Amino acid sequence: MRNKNWKQILLFLLPVLTLFVVYFVYPLGFVFVTSLTKWNGIGSMEFIGLDNYIDLFGDATFRLSLRNNILWALIRAFIHIPMAAGMAMILARKPLGWKTTRTIIFLPNVISQVALAMMWLAIYNAEFGILNSLLEGIGLSHLAQNWLGNTTTALPAVIVQQVFYIGYFMIVILASRMGISDTYYEAAEIDGANILQQELHITIPMLRGILITTMTLALAYGMRHFESTYLMTNGGPAHSTSVLGILLFRDMGALKYGEANAIGSILIIFGGVTIAIIRWLFSRNDSASDAAQ
């Protein structure tokens, strides 16, 4: 059967395969090939083997940026998603004002990252920021500081700004949670299970597939994190908030496309490996998660 229809199958696959090759395989190959060159994007390429990679791994800023990327990925997967799931579980029980709360939590997702970053810059400002004013107002003026200008507070400040925007994943998880039949909960209640037990033993197992999917997406977002850090700190101070996207962007601005593409390649490889490990850990002997894949 398969041999008989292979021409037709190929014909139907051809448009999408063409697009896939042109817009994914070719650019990806181009990135990998040019990462082995010294190239300013205008003149000719000079093949330098793995020099760009050797230079990058010898650079402390690169290693710090890679560490920050991994941190972003882990925080998004293991703090951001559990927060979104927790809120989805609360809202699924339809407490008073749950629709309004859902809208308010989702609202930041329809506001541009630039506007949000500007707002947080104003909140964190060392001279006039609301946060410092608040701390001074409650007698904690000794804690007031330049939140984005200090190497110990800048990264947590940018992370906090992002990690609380759980709206997108909360909506995705909430939609799945709403699909679970009430009969499971009613039966559990008759059996004497409290709310926490119901969530632990009914909701979480039944949401396992969507939780793995959202965690995988969150990991991917973490690995490619760029916008809010670029807008709020540009990787500073002293590279403390730097991520690979910022280094890549900076190298492109300096017309160092060979090195920029080496960073891009590393980002792709690390992202792929991290996601593969996470999915492998979650999906071992689990058919529910297979369905989610």
Add this chain to the structure above:
Amino acid sequence: MRTKKILLGLALIMFIMPSVVWAAGQQEADKEIVLKWPTIWVGADSKAPMVKALVDEFNEMYDGKYQVDIEENPDYDAYRNKLNAQISAGVVPDLFVFNVSQTSFAFYEGDLLMDFSEDLDSDWGDNFVEGSIAGATIDGETKSVPFEIAVTPVWYNMDIFNAAGVDEVPTTYDEFFDACDKIKAAGFIPTSQMTGGTNAWTSMLWFSHIAAAIGGPDVWEKDITDPVFVQAAEILLKMYSDGNTSKDAIGGDAGVSGGHFLAGRSAMFINGPWYIGRVKSEAEAVYNATTIASAPGSEFSGAQIGFPQSNLAAAATDDPRKKEATVAFMQWMTKPENVKKISFDSGALFAVGYTVDENEEVDALQGKFMNAINDASFINTHFQYNYTSDVVAEFGQALAKMALGQATPEEFVEQIANKID
């Protein structure tokens, strides 16, 4: 009979075809040449109104023949990144503006940009300030037209100086830090600084001034690890210490450093003449209180930091009519009367010379800028002009590290040196 018909048909075709070809060619020759000009001189930029007026005038003058369409790009950084990407992809805009730097001169490679060297050899070239065309020429090719230049002296808010009991601007760094102490005691911020943005602009200019004062006119010929730059870093570090700048300077961008000066909170600030229009419109009291002078001296005094700010460039073309249109527009934009209009309206300075009549009133602050250029003992370029953009970006990061007490001045210059290829 049939042969006759065929011959008649062929004769008709032979007669008609050249007419059709000629008519098509004529139509092509009459077709309006449209040049797209993505530019940053739009929106709130001080040059925007006059640039638009000049483009409109050009379009009117060449109605039906040439037309220039402005594409608005108000974000300077985004414009630069877009330009880099476009030129790397071989898609050069018909007309564009670029900041002159060691990075952007890479655009000259290959055959992407139009070469104006032959056109500038004519009377047109006489419009330009001496040396500016040479500065835009590499290997005999002038692939951009010098346009805006800048000098970046120190802006002193004399109302704050007077309130602090300081009557004169400091001429040495000892006087400078004495003045800082008095300014702090009067409740003001002595200097505007910033480590953020893509180039830590204000602090990078302070560093360039200090380096010129210590190292003299040839300072940029020295290696960045030279003791001159370590000494300059020590003075810059002192500007970040003991409340000599604002609390938000580390991590702050141009909005922060400029904002303190505009609000009358900081006493000293550095920027170019393009900022005159903004100070005049947004902070009249500060405008009236501002005086312009060189930074304090050390081994050398009276230096200014000056550099080509932006050049005009265009895509290379094989179409003679398009080239003609491009050169016509470049000549229009660099016509002395037109440059004078932009300069008077915005406060910006240009690489094109023009005469000012006695009855014409030059903006007071712009006049001070011109005096600063004339009075300068020598004019040096800044740090940014001498290094690629990734090294310039490293300057801000290294400065933040030093200002936070995590690096010494020696380590500061070492960090920058490590970034240089």
